Amino acid sequence: MGNMGERALTGNGESRREMMPSWQKEQAEVERVLSGLSRRAAWSGGPPIANVLMARVLAQPDLISLAAGFVEHLSLPVELVERAIEKLFSSRTVALESLQYGTTLGHPRLRRAIWERLCQEDAAVGLRHAGPEQIVITAGSNQLLYLVAEALLDPGDIILCAAPSYFVFLGMIKSFGARSVGVACDHHGMIPDALEDRLAWLERRGELDRVKAIYVASYFDNPTGLSLASERRPALVEVAQRWSRKHRLYIIEDCAYRDLSYYEEEWSSLRSYDATGQYVVMLGSFSKSFSPGLRVGWGLLPPALLDPVLSLKGHHDFGSPNFNQMVMATILEEGWLEEHVARLRSIYRRKLEATLKAVEGMLRPVVAVDYVPPRGGLYVWLQLPEEWDTGVEGPLFQSAVEEGVVYVPGEYCFPEEGEPPRRCCLRVSFAMPDDVSLEKGMARLARAIARCGSAAPR
Amino acid sequence: MGNMGERALTGNGESRREMMPSWQKEQAEVERVLSGLSRRAAWSGGPPIANVLMARVLAQPDLISLAAGFVEHLSLPVELVERAIEKLFSSRTVALESLQYGTTLGHPRLRRAIWERLCQEDAAVGLRHAGPEQIVITAGSNQLLYLVAEALLDPGDIILCAAPSYFVFLGMIKSFGARSVGVACDHHGMIPDALEDRLAWLERRGELDRVKAIYVASYFDNPTGLSLASERRPALVEVAQRWSRKHRLYIIEDCAYRDLSYYEEEWSSLRSYDATGQYVVMLGSFSKSFSPGLRVGWGLLPPALLDPVLSLKGHHDFGSPNFNQMVMATILEEGWLEEHVARLRSIYRRKLEATLKAVEGMLRPVVAVDYVPPRGGLYVWLQLPEEWDTGVEGPLFQSAVEEGVVYVPGEYCFPEEGEPPRRCCLRVSFAMPDDVSLEKGMARLARAIARCGSAAPR
Structure with a gap:
């Protein structure tokens, strides 16, 4: 899938389509009909964001992913x-x-x-x-x-x-x-x-x-x-x-x-x-x-x-x-599941705490970051000041990729209607990277934030 | 799924719905709406026939299935x-x-x-x-x-x-x-x-x-x-x-x-x-x-x-x-696939030939059966005289179940439109039963045919 990497950089298929002018939308509809595709095929959009981000990581091995929902590799049973x-x-x-x-x-x-x-x-x-x-x-x-x-x-x-x-x-x-x-x-x-x-x-x-x-x-x-x-x-x-x-x-x-x-x-x-x-x-x-x-x-x-x-x-x-x-x-x-889960809990607890420590020690000095410390799971949800834009089209995401780290932009996580998306949020996943990469990844994220913070944040 | 066995005996959900009077169809539609189900859920009908027949076999261990698309059990790699x-x-x-x-x-x-x-x-x-x-x-x-x-x-x-x-x-x-x-x-x-x-x-x-x-x-x-x-x-x-x-x-x-x-x-x-x-x-x-x-x-x-x-x-x-x-x-x-396929070919060829021999030796004496000998695969398609009905509601299927054998009624295998279904056909699968059961199953099928043949065939 040669175009997946590009998609991850420029935004996923769906969000691109949302930004299309209406004549382009019509053209996409015409193409769908020409190729005999169903409406389901059209609605399902490009590959889901998770796959796009996963493919991005697979394509650039030196990139540290704080995005992928992969689990800790070396602890697999x-x-x-x-x-x-x-x-x-x-x-x-x-x-x-x-x-x-x-x-x-x-x-x-x-x-x-x-x-x-x-x-x-x-x-x-x-x-x-x-x-x-x-x-x-x-x-x-x-x-x-x-x-x-x-x-x-x-x-x-x-x-x-x-x-x-x-x-x-x-x-x-x-x-x-x-x-x-x-x-x-x-x-x-x-x-x-x-x-x-x-x-x-x-x-x-x-x-x-x-x-x-x-x-x-x-x-x-x-x-x-x-x-x-x-x-x-x-x-x-x-x-x-x-x-x-x-x-x-x-x-x-x-x-x-x-x-x-x-x-x-x-x-x-x-x-x-x-x-x-x-x-x-x-x-x-x-x-x-x-x-x-x-x-x-x-x-x-x-x-x-x-x-x-x-x-x-x-x-x-x-x-x-x-x-x-x-x-x-x-x-x-x-x-054996309980046995394994007990091991995972101690591994992930350590990584969660390391992530929170990095948030305090690395991110807080460069930005007014807000968060609630989770008590489990694989993610930390960070909120930057309101004027920040964490989206793939925004300067922070681009800087992060240049520094060699990716995260999940918060805007992806909001329902289409009802509540406004909070573009200033981002999701950090600490599951996949090892301890060294996790710290390095957070340091890269801090550098990316610092770079954007010194320029205009948006 | 306690009701699956019953379904296999009385016909699958779909064919039952087709036979419903229109007021019952309307009621089914009302129930769908009440339970908040999608049209997809309604269209998808009961469990597919294959599952129904499989469940039937699992539920009555003494039944010989010439219906299930299972593969030969003892030859599994x-x-x-x-x-x-x-x-x-x-x-x-x-x-x-x-x-x-x-x-x-x-x-x-x-x-x-x-x-x-x-x-x-x-x-x-x-x-x-x-x-x-x-x-x-x-x-x-x-x-x-x-x-x-x-x-x-x-x-x-x-x-x-x-x-x-x-x-x-x-x-x-x-x-x-x-x-x-x-x-x-x-x-x-x-x-x-x-x-x-x-x-x-x-x-x-x-x-x-x-x-x-x-x-x-x-x-x-x-x-x-x-x-x-x-x-x-x-x-x-x-x-x-x-x-x-x-x-x-x-x-x-x-x-x-x-x-x-x-x-x-x-x-x-x-x-x-x-x-x-x-x-x-x-x-x-x-x-x-x-x-x-x-x-x-x-x-x-x-x-x-x-x-x-x-x-x-x-x-x-x-x-x-x-x-x-x-x-x-x-x-x-x-x-290793080629190795296994070579083994399967000799096993299934023997079973195919045993099935055809049973058709000639057991079925032909009791009914004018027509078929084309396959050169591979897991099935033989048998055509009885036009007036026969092999369907689950018909007398042959009931007799077969009483004798302890099931097959796939031919009517299931016809598209909804275009060509008329041939209710006189049936599919026999020789993959799952062992040699003894295969012969016994064909003998039971012959007895079921003989029983129906002596009464009115339909």
């Missing part, structure tokens, strides 16, 4: 995977099964193991009206998000998202011709009153029926690294229930980073506050907590969504690879 | 996968890479290995305007079919399909709100003149612009087991080119069964006759020739489809699991 496969292959019957087709729903052993782990995590409140038979295994939690969005969204439909939110999901919503509408957040996550206000605002505009779901990343979210406060969890579920009028308003609870808690804190999931089990779609992944190369994610679905999602998944891929599922099942059954 | 993983994990660098994120396009080693193998297979004519950079790795070839369909189809669009065709793809077309329109076939595959007639017929109806692609399974196809004759290959490409008017008319060439050739025959692909490389989407899979539990497929795409498909795949899953791709790359690089 080679020995545990080896041991799991050895165990799997010690029985010929099991080995043969792992190489055969499975079911669309997913392997029973893995679904059972995920369910048992969930019950431990949510023991405080409990998971009512649920069981392993409502768990679907997917290609990372990304595919679960896709399938749920596909099952819910017609063009023009709305998903309410925290502002800021996980930008890959925002792009996905757009790829269905649907709309992401922002809800205000503070340091404790999405604000229930702001959600209520946003729903009332949509109702006044006659758009309430288009709202299909509320997307909430409840643990150490991407991009802010923050978790939803305990008392807001039942409150959000209550708002969703109360505003379910002509149809049910689902909460999509993304728990991808739940395991990455560095200070022995735990919160009961939103799902645990959903007493009827009808409103919350809960999803998780082993990509961050174990290995993204195995691509195993899962969702715990309300009964009404189970058949539609399975039906769509049947069309997509017939079910995720049996082999990968049985490896992950073995890892869970043997308690 | 346990030792080769073990060896490949050992090799992969002998280098820590490589092991770490296999557990990390990859790219959406797919792993370069695997794409290179697939490309080199293709060049050998298509050496006779050659592959022009192509290279490994146009190869996308997917979750089986099924996901490639899905992504291409998603990139091309708006609701109401048309894909022309052989009648009969791979029923999973027909269901997929429907799941996009699009239409499959049949083209007549004979013992040599899709008839170029019939394709031309069908295009002219659609043109007269003002629907030519809705035709996005022609689907052709060119090797030992599913369900008939037959291959497209040599001289028809360039002819079909020529028709697609000539009828590409307002937009390009793609050929989707499904090569999933290409490796399963039992009499040392080979044909150059349709892709090799596409001199500009702009018209043919070629796709293949290692599910049939190696292991469906690894779920690795691929597509060689025309340049105009590459970005749209990658963009959609980025939204779906960020790329297929790196681990599975690197295992398959190792298998290919070491020549």
Whole structure:
């Protein structure tokens, strides 16, 4: 993909299209029709930002990426995977099964193991009206998000998202011709009153029926690294229930980073506050907590969504690879996931603290940076003074690339409507670089900021 | 999925909906709206037939399935996968890479290995305007079919399909709100003149612009087991080119069964006759020739489809699991695929011949059965006299289930429009059952036919 690097420098396909004059937009539409492409193909835009930034890093090896959502490379669980496969292959019957087709729903052993782990995590409140038979295994939690969005969204439909939110999901919503509408957040996550206000605002505009779901990343979210406060969890579920009028308003609870808690804190999931089990779609992944190369994610679905999602998944891929599922099942059954997660927690905690130290020691001397220290996850969300522009077209991003570092511009993380994008923010990911690169990367970022700060900031 | 077994007995969700009176259809639509589901969710119907039949087999272990598209269980390549993983994990660098994120396009080693193998297979004519950079790795070839369909189809669009065709793809077309329109076939595959007639017929109806692609399974196809004759290959490409008017008319060439050739025959692909490389989407899979539990497929795409498909795949899953791709790359690089395919060919050839012998020895004495002996693949397509109904609601299927055997009813394999479905046909798959079960299954089928034959056949 020769043009990916260029795209990363000049902005991704989508934002370029947004800036097109209308005659160019028309021409793009004509080209789409000439090549026989669907509207879905047009809506899905260029490759998602994550891929663009990833490709950029792969293309320039001396660049330090504080952007990519990769996990720490050297901590990947080679020995545990080896041991799991050895165990799997010690029985010929099991080995043969792992190489055969499975079911669309997913392997029973893995679904059972995920369910048992969930019950431990949510023991405080409990998971009512649920069981392993409502768990679907997917290609990372990304595919679960896709399938749920596909099952819910017609063009023009709305998903309410925290502002800021996980930008890959925002792009996905757009790829269905649907709309992401922002809800205000503070340091404790999405604000229930702001959600209520946003729903009332949509109702006044006659758009309430288009709202299909509320997307909430409840643990150490991407991009802010923050978790939803305990008392807001039942409150959000209550708002969703109360505003379910002509149809049910689902909460999509993304728990991808739940395991990455560095200070022995735990919160009961939103799902645990959903007493009827009808409103919350809960999803998780082993990509961050174990290995993204195995691509195993899962969702715990309300009964009404189970058949539609399975039906769509049947069309997509017939079910995720049996082999990968049985490896992950073995890892869970043997308690090896907990072992690995404990190691990751100490590694990432150290890196998080090093990042925060660099923010204080390197960035604060050159700019009035604001942030909330995360308690887990892989990201720190930095806010520069209002007049700064962190976008790929702006001077800071260009300086950063020249210094040899990239980050995720904050503007990507804002829903299309509702809340204005904050162009002065940026996301720093400390997961991939080693300790030395992390420090070097932060120093480069400080130099880039200093360079722009001495000139006009915009 | 407790209701899957029942579904398999009473027909799949889709066919049930088709038989609904209109007030029930309206009610189903009301329920869809109440549960906030998308039109895609409604179009995608119940689980695809394949899954339903698979679930049926899993639920009743004494049933012999001549229906499931599973591969021979005992021949699954346990030792080769073990060896490949050992090799992969002998280098820590490589092991770490296999557990990390990859790219959406797919792993370069695997794409290179697939490309080199293709060049050998298509050496006779050659592959022009192509290279490994146009190869996308997917979750089986099924996901490639899905992504291409998603990139091309708006609701109401048309894909022309052989009648009969791979029923999973027909269901997929429907799941996009699009239409499959049949083209007549004979013992040599899709008839170029019939394709031309069908295009002219659609043109007269003002629907030519809705035709996005022609689907052709060119090797030992599913369900008939037959291959497209040599001289028809360039002819079909020529028709697609000539009828590409307002937009390009793609050929989707499904090569999933290409490796399963039992009499040392080979044909150059349709892709090799596409001199500009702009018209043919070629796709293949290692599910049939190696292991469906690894779920690795691929597509060689025309340049105009590459970005749209990658963009959609980025939204779906960020790329297929790196681990599975690197295992398959190792298998290919070491020549172990050829080793395994040679073994499979001798196993399946024996089973194919046993099936044909059973058709002659067991079925022919009780019914005037017609068929063309396949030269490869996993299926035999049987035609009973016109008045027979092989459908799941008909007496033969019920008798077969009572005798303890299932097959795929022929009616599932026909496009929605164009050519009338042939309800007197059925597909027998000889891949999964062992030699004893295969013979027993054919004997049960013969008894079921005999029972229905002595009563009124319909």
